[in-house]
Amino acid sequence: MNNTVTITLLRRLLSRLSVAVLLIPLLLIGTQAHAEDKPKFKVAWTIYAGWMPWDYAAQSGIIKKWADKYHIELEVVQINDYVESINQYTAGGFDGCVMTNMDALTIPAAGGVDSTALIVGDFSNGNDGIVLKGKSTLGDLKGQKVNLVELSVSHYLLARALETQGLSEKDVTVVNTSDADIVSAYTTPDVTAAVTWNPLLSEIVKTPGSHKVFDSSFIPGEIIDLMVVNSTTLKAHPELGKALTGAWYETMALMSGTDERAKAARTQMAKASGTDLVGYEAQLAATRMFYQAKDAVTFTTSTQLKSTMQQVAEFSFAHGLLGDSAPNAQMVGIETPSGIYGDSQNVKLRFDPSFMQLAADGKL
Template structure:
C-alpha cells in the first residue's frame, strides 16, 4: 500500500509540470488509447480484476477505445509519469494530487472517487491512552504523508495546535513496523494497514489511540485525469467508470464473482481473502455512483479540501514561490473555487458519477 508524498518530489513535480504543459497531443480529440496507472492498494486493487476478466475491455469496446491499466510499484514515480504526460490518469490520494500535479502546475480532475480511509490509517502508542497525552512527545511517521496529516487533525480535534504540539521523526513506511516492534524507546507512531495490525500485535501493550474513522472522508483515494484529456476524450472516463461500478456491484452483492475478485485482490495484496476483507472493512468504498455523487457534491467536501490545503501550505508543500494558501485554486463540484480562480489546478468533477447514477453510460 503506497499512500504517501515525498518532499523531494515537489521539485520534480514542478519541473515535470513545465514539461507536461508542452506535452499535450496536438489532436487530443482523436486519441484512442489511454493509460491509467496505479500502485497496489486495497481501494484500487479491483482494477487488476477488471483488466484480467475482460470487463474493462468490454466497456472500452463500447466506446471504441483501448484502456490500458499499468501497475507501477513506485507510487511517487507513477505520479511523476502522470505529470509528465506519460499516463492519462493515475490513482492517488487527494493530498497527493494537491502537492504533486497541482503544485507542479498540472491542471487535473478527479473523475472517480473510489473510497476513503475509514480506519486504515492510525496512531499507535505503547504508553499513551489518548491523543492529548502526546503533547511534547516524539512521534515517528513518514513525513509529509497522509500519516502526517492524520496526526495534525488528531491533535487539532483534541484542542492542540496541530503538529506544532509534538516532535516528529521521519521514518520510511518500509521500516516503521519493524522499528516500532524492536525499539522500546519508539513509543508513538503513525502508519497504515497492513503495518498497523503488525505493530499492535508485535509490541505488547500498544494500542490504537486515533484512526481515520474519526475524520471520515478526509483521506480520499481518487482517479485523477489530465483535465484537457478528459475534456477532449470523455469516453475514457465513461469506460473506466462503467467498468469500476460493475466490479463494485459484484463486491457489494457478495456474489460468486465477488469471491473471484477478492481472491484476485488477495494475491495482489500479498495476503489471503480474510486479510483482504480486514482491509476492506476499514475502507469506505463508494459502492454506488449515487453515493460517490452525493459525496463529491456535498458541502462537507469543500470543508475537507480546506483542511487539506491548509495543512499542505503550512508544511511548505505548495512548492517554492507559493506565498498564500490561495496560490492553488481548487474548483469544487458546484464550480465554486477555494483559492485563486485564476490558478485552478484541481477540479472535482461529478459528471461521470452522475451519468452512471442516471444509467446513461
C-alpha cells in the same frame, strides 16, 4: 474463339490478378494502421484497500472490455511506491493515477498539472491510523519520534490528531519513512510510533505491545481516495473517462455482492494486497466505499467537500506543500460542484461528477 481473343483475355485476367496481389499488402497495411491509430492510455495504482479493485478489473478482463467498447487501449500499472506513482503521473508518465485528495492538490495541482478527480471511490473511515508501541493513549505521542510518509495524508492525520490533544507538531519529531519501508522500520526497537494506511496499518498493529490510538474514523470524509486523470487528456478523450468509470462501477457491483463470484473477487483482491479474505474484509469495513455511483455523486456534490478541501489547502500551505512561492492557501483553485475554493484564475484541481452521473443514470 481465336488465339488473339484468348491471349487478350488471359492478359486481362493476369492484369487483374496482379492488381489484386498488389492490393493485399496495401489492405493489410491499412488494417494495421487503423489498429495502431487506437488511442493508448496508462493509469497507475498502488496497494490500498480501496484501490485493489483496479487490479482486479485489469486481471479479470473488465478493463479490456470497457476499453474495447470505447475503442481505446488502456493499461493499468502497479507502482510499489505510492508517492513515486504520483510523481510519475505529474511528470506525464501516466494519464491517470490513484491518490488522495490532499496529494492531488499538493503534488500535481500545486505543480501546475491540471487534474480532474474522475472517480471518488471512497473515504477512509478507519483505514489510516496512528500506532504506538508500548503506550496506549494518544497523549503519549508527546515527545516521540513519529515515522510516516512526510507531507502525505498520514502527516495530515497526525496533525489533526494532535489538535484534539491541544498539541502541535512542535511536540513531536516527524521521521520521513517510505510506505515501502514503514512496516520493517516499525519492527526495530528505535521506532515507537508510526502513522500509515491499510494494509500496512493492519500489519503494524499486530506487533506485540502496539496500540492504535487514533484513526481516520474520527475525521470522516476528510481523507478521500480518488482516480485522478489529466484534465487536458480527459477533455480531448472523454472515452477514457467513460471506460475507466464503466470498468470501476462494474467491479463495484461485482465485489459488493454476496454470492460466490463476489467472494472470489474479494479473495483475489485480498491475495493481491498480501492478506486473506478475512483481513481484506476488515480493511473494507474501515473504508466507506461508494459502491453505488449515485452515492459518490451525492458526496461529491455536497457543500462539505468544498469545506474539506479548504481545510486541506490550509494545512498544505502551512506545511509549505503548495510551493515556496505560494502567497496563501488560495493559490491553487479547487473546483467543486458547490463552487471554487482558491484562485478561480488558477484552477488546477477539479472534482467532476459528470462521468459518475453517467454511471448512475445507466448511460455508459
